Structure formats: C-alpha cells, structure tokens
Amino acid sequence: MIESDTLEITSPAEPSLSRPLAVRAFGLTDPGRVRPSNEDQFVVAELTKAMRVQNTSLPQPKMQYADDQGHLFIVADGMGGHQAGEQASALAVQSIEAFALNTLRWFARLKGAEEQEVVNEFQAALQQADARVCHEAALHPELAGMGTTVTMAYSFGSRLFLVHVGDSRCYLFRGKQLHRLTQDHTLVEEMIRRGQIQQEEAAHHRLRHVITNVVGSHEPGVQAECHRIDLEPDDTLLLCSDGLTEMVPDDRITAVLRADHEPRTACERLVAEANEQGGKDNVTVIVARFEGVDP
Numbered sequence: 001m002i003e004s005d006t007l008e009i010t011s012p013a014e015p016s017l018s019r020p021l022a023v024r025a026f027g028l029t030d031p032g033r034v035r036p037s038n039e040d041q042f043v044v045a046e047l048t049k050a051m052r053v054q055n056t057s058l059p060q061p062k063m064q065y066a067d068d069q070g071h072l073f074i075v076a077d078g079m080g081g082h083q084a085g086e087q088a089s090a091l092a093v094q095s096i097e098a099f100a101l102n103t104l105r106w107f108a109r110l111k112g113a114e115e116q117e118v119v120n121e122f123q124a125a126l127q128q129a130d131a132r133v134c135h136e137a138a139l140h141p142e143l144a145g146m147g148t149t150v151t152m153a154y155s156f157g158s159r160l161f162l163v164h165v166g167d168s169r170c171y172l173f174r175g176k177q178l179h180r181l182t183q184d185h186t187l188v189e190e191m192i193r194r195g196q197i198q199q200e201e202a203a204h205h206r207l208r209h210v211i212t213n214v215v216g217s218h219e220p221g222v223q224a225e226c227h228r229i230d231l232e233p234d235d236t237l238l239l240c241s242d243g244l245t246e247m248v249p250d251d252r253i254t255a256v257l258r259a260d261h262e263p264r265t266a267c268e269r270l271v272a273e274a275n276e277q278g279g280k281d282n283v284t285v286i287v288a289r290f291e292g293v294d295p
Helices: 084-102 113-139 187-192 250-259 263-276
Strands: 020-029 040-052 063-078 150-156 158-165 169-174 175-181 224-231 234-241 283-292
Touching: 020 040, 020 063, 020 250, 040 084, 040 158, 040 283, 063 084, 063 234, 063 283, 084 113, 084 150, 113 150, 113 158, 113 224, 150 169, 150 283, 169 250, 175 263, 234 250, 250 263, 263 283
Parallel strands: none
Antiparallel strands: 020 283, 040 063, 063 150, 150 158, 158 224, 169 175, 169 234, 234 283
C-alpha cells in the first residue's frame, strides 16, 4: 500500500532545495499511567559530512564539518508479549540508523530522479528492518509475532521525505493549522475508506487497534506509505505514537503547538496532557521546528 509520493499541501510555486532552514528538535517518551513497560522508541539525529585531519601544516581544526546537514526523526511503537514489542521497535530503529549512516546517499544535491532514489532507499531501509525483526523472531520462539510501527521523516534543505508504516502518525503544523500527513494502517481505517463505517465511529470501534501493516509480525513483507513535501520557514513537524492521539484530540495538539514554540516544552506538554487524560498507552512525541536563516 504505497501512497502517492507528493502530499497536497500548499507550498511555494518554485521550491528551492538549497533554501537554508535551521532545525530545532526534541523527542520524549513516557510509559504512561497503565502499561508496566515502554515499547516505544524514538530517534532525533543529525547527519553531516565530516573530515578528520590527521596531519597538516595549516593551523586548523582536526575535525571539520560540511555546511549541509540532514535531519532524521523516527518513532516506533512495538507490539508483542514478554517485552517482544520493546525489542521489535529497538531492532527496527537500530536497523534504520545503520542504513542511514552507511548506505543512504543523503548528502547528494537532490533533483528529479535523485529524490525518487531517496524514497526508494528509505523503502529499502524499512524492508531491511522488517527482515531483521522477522529473523530475530524466528531465532527466539518467545518473540514470535513481534512487530512495530515505524514513522520516519528525513529533511534535507527544504525538502522533507516521509516514510510510514502502522498507526503512529506524522503531522505538519503550518500557518496555525494542523495537517495530518499519514494514514493509519488499521482495519478500522480501511473500513472507513470502503464506506463500511463512519469516521465518528472509529474512535470507539472494538477493532480500532488491529493494525494491517507493520514492520515484523508473523510474515516478512512490508509496504510503506511515502510522501515528499516542501518545507517552509516556521513549519513544525510532529511525529507521535498512538499513545498521544488516542488520548489528546487534534484541537488540543494544535493549541499546544501554537502556544509552545520551544520543541522541548511542547513535547513535555503533549506527554503531560496524554497522561492527564488517562495515559492508557506508552506515549512518544518528536517536535521539530524549521526556521529560516540567512544564506
């Protein structure tokens, strides 16, 4: 179930991938008030080219870094008994980190076919993570059936690439409005798309937690939802597990992002609100703010 690559959100007519955007980001996870353990994982990472100078006649630093930087954000919500969910989400995140570090050609100037290649590479990263989780489950019977959602965003310049599997979510907060970028890969969401139930029935439907597309689980094979969008100054990105969205409605998420411009305090407020509403699940949030800077 690969969705359209380009998300329909109003952006400049001629986006410039070289437009500099400063990124401030923070992530936070909490077990909530009911679950005995935390099966969520998250990553906020910066990718940059570096040069280590071993010997030189010049007075210069031993480590030098490129101006171009990529930013990687991942939220994974594991599932499975006996701490299998925790291991599944950790394995998936570690696999994607290794892929980003050793395989992804993130520092290329992205144009045309090169952008599609980045999407393809991230799809390959999820397939590798899927194979690794399934392999570990096959080696350890007590982990059989473990799986995890993965919602991953990668920004370079003003371009954002989004790859998603499961029912964690990614939102874009732009112009004081909250845009949901991902679909929930659940049985209930499919029923809504087919017209079998109404949207307002979903929140309390008995099958709302049945996920139809995950990394791992009983059989290998994952299909990622992919998007590419153009970022603008003052955009805010929110990645979160369903521990947030099950407890906190979109209007409250919007109010927090409007009020708290600092990513750390926004994360803390969102987690606190989820717990104040019952904290029935692990809750994980990443907030990233993109700000314009002078070239």
